[in-house]
Amino acid sequence: MMTTTSIAPAAAAAEGASRGKTPRRRGRMKSFYPSWFFIPAVALYVVFFAVPTFASFYFAFTRWDLFTAVPIGFDNFVQFFQDPQLLNGFIHTFEYGFATSAVKVVLGFAIALLLTGPIFARGYLRAIIFFPVLLSTIGVGIMWKSLLDPFHGVVNAALGFLHLPQPGWFTDPHLALVTIMGVDVWKGVGIATLIFMAGIVAIPSEYFEAAKVDGASGWKILRTITIPLTRPATATVITLSLIGGLRSFDLVQAITNGGPGFTSEVITSVIYKEYQAGYFGLSTAGNVVLFIVVTAIMVPLTAYLNRRSVEL
Amino acid sequence: MKREQTLGRVKGVVAIVVTSVLFIIPFIFVILQATKTPAEASNLSFTWPTEWRFFENLVEVSNYNDGIVWRAFFNSILLTVFSVAIMVVFAAMVGYVLSRKTTWLNPIINFFVLAGLIVPPALVPTIWLLQGLGLFRTMPGLILIEATFGLSFCILLFRAFVGTIPRELDEAAVLDGAGPIRLFFGVVLPLLRPVIVTVIVVQSVAVFNDFANPLYFLPGDENATVQQTLYEFQGQNLSFYNLLFTDVLLITIPPLVAYIFFNRQIVAGLTSGAVKG
Incomplete structure (x- = not known):
């Protein structure tokens, strides 16, 4: 983990010193770190997170009205993969997660490279790119929905002025999901940039100087030093944006509500719709599908990324 | 040059x-x-x-629907303050012991912390559970939910930071006669101040901006949070764009203020633990 770097020599020395003490002394200290300190957090976690998660694996196989649950086997899942609305949501979740994540990695890295190099007005640029991260997603959705309005929106007015085509950003079935992904990137690229900047700044400047002395080109430095040594940052950005992208809900809800038709539906919006319609079993089945999708992607990916990560 | x-x-x-x-x-x-x-x-x-x-x-x-905007602000602030307070104390306790002592419990807890970051919450079963506890549609219920969902991220930050505090300090405090509780609340917790500020700012912004959890667990006008009013506003009447955007502007102010005053802490929180947005 990157955080271990900051512990540095002082803490390492402290560690060494306390290791030097007799085991008795260490053992005595142990009782001053009581395991019951875990209890409050564990209680919350078990009751409000673990129990519902485990319960979902039961309720997903039932017809359920919150009071009585009638077991119906795999019917909910069968329906999930037959209904075009639900199936669309399933497929779009992958598209959304991978596309936004990939764009955030590339764009975030490029911007970070630009902002860590010599550039005028660096502070302003950093602030302005990061700020949307802190905004309310619903607010951002409302704002872009107005800006991208096909008939009155500012964006299309500008495009019309330049005699360019004026797409129906979120009313065109082929474009709606892409538009939402674009807004997602607009809002979230700041955090990717921030993490990449931290990664790039952490590379010792000697490496760059040595490479320059050896006459390496900018492209070569980027390929052999910057990219490999920012691997932990890349891993973090991929993990974060994938988790966020696969679970994305607010923006879809604010901009299109899954429409037009089912063309911008994702699993989370389907879960909400089925819940609203009172199909609690089906909604929970959606939740289980999302659980499986997210863990099936994230567990191997995190293992892979951590194995290959460079200790800084 | x-x-x-x-x-x-x-x-x-x-x-x-x-x-x-x-x-x-x-x-x-x-x-x-x-x-x-x-x-x-x-x-x-x-x-x-x-x-x-x-x-x-x-x-x-302000006058719209009997001042629902201000009630929503009050609700959001209440929700944010209490859930973040719970997160900070509970997560600091876990992060501290996790970092100081290695037992058979550590790998188990670490596993569940990571699971808490990755696994999407099961929504309707959570409603079912809250209903069973009499906490559905109540502010305390939502506060506990938000606190729970934020725990994992906070624990990671605390665990990393406690590692930078020398153990000699603990030993000195113990020699001076401090018990486990005084050692933590009197000696260690004050030293965690930088990371506490980070956790408070980052999580406050997250809870204040949260839309999905209030939507599921605290529906209804009287309990609406600011994100809820914004969403409802948008759905209701499209002839009041001026009011809709006034609301957007109002809701942007708290994160803006947080950013201006705590820029450094936010950056620290998002890059150091760097496991969640």
Whole structure:
């Protein structure tokens, strides 16, 4: 983990010193770190997170009205993969997660490279790119929905002025999901940039100087030093944006509500719709599908990324 | 060197132009919308308002539906303060013991912390559970939910930071006669101040901006949070774009203030543990 770097020599020395003490002394200290300190957090976690998660694996196989649950086997899942609305949501979740994540990695890295190099007005640029991260997603959705309005929106007015085509950003079935992904990137690229900047700044400047002395080109430095040594940052950005992208809900809800038709539906919006319609079993089945999708992607990916990560 | 400087300046100017188009114009658009008359705002055009109505819009938003906006602000602040307070104390206790002592419990807890970051919450079963506990549609219920969902991220930050505090300090405190509770709350917790500030700021913004959890677990007008009112506002009436954007503007103020005052802590929180947005 990157955080271990900051512990540095002082803490390492402290560690060494306390290791030097007799085991008795260490053992005595142990009782001053009581395991019951875990209890409050564990209680919350078990009751409000673990129990519902485990319960979902039961309720997903039932017809359920919150009071009585009638077991119906795999019917909910069968329906999930037959209904075009639900199936669309399933497929779009992958598209959304991978596309936004990939764009955030590339764009975030490029911007970070630009902002860590010599550039005028660096502070302003950093602030302005990061700020949307802190905004309310619903607010951002409302704002872009107005800006991208096909008939009155500012964006299309500008495009019309330049005699360019004026797409129906979120009313065109082929474009709606892409538009939402674009807004997602607009809002979230700041955090990717921030993490990449931290990664790039952490590379010792000697490496760059040595490479320059050896006459390496900018492209070569980027390929052999910057990219490999920012691997932990890349891993973090991929993990974060994938988790966020696969679970994305607010923006879809604010901009299109899954429409037009089912063309911008994702699993989370389907879960909400089925819940609203009172199909609690089906909604929970959606939740289980999302659980499986997210863990099936994230567990191997995190293992892979951590194995290959460079200790800084 | 001279050439690099000019190049940096050119790049900077280009970047300023691009970011202005992509970021500044949308923000100005929001402000302009919030100052227009209903008729003008519904045009959605990027024009100067013919009639400056920001104050009237503010009053109108305030009075809308018996002042639901201010009730929502109150609810959101209540939710944020209590859930973040719980997160900080509980997560600090876990992160501290996790970092100081290695037992058979550590790998188990670490596993569940990571699971808490990755696994999406099971929504309807959580409603079922809250209903069973009599906490569905109640503020305390939502506070506990938000606190639980934020725990994992906070624990990671605390665990990393406690590692940087020398153990000698603990031993000195113990020699001076402190018990486990005084050791933690009297000695260690005050030293965690930088990371506590980070956790508070990052999680406050997250809880304040949260939309999905209140939507599921605290439906209803009387308990609405600010994100809820914004969403409802949008759904209800499209002839009041000026009021909608006044609301957007109001809701943007708290994160803006947090950013101005705690920029450094936010950056630290998002890059050091760097496991969640």
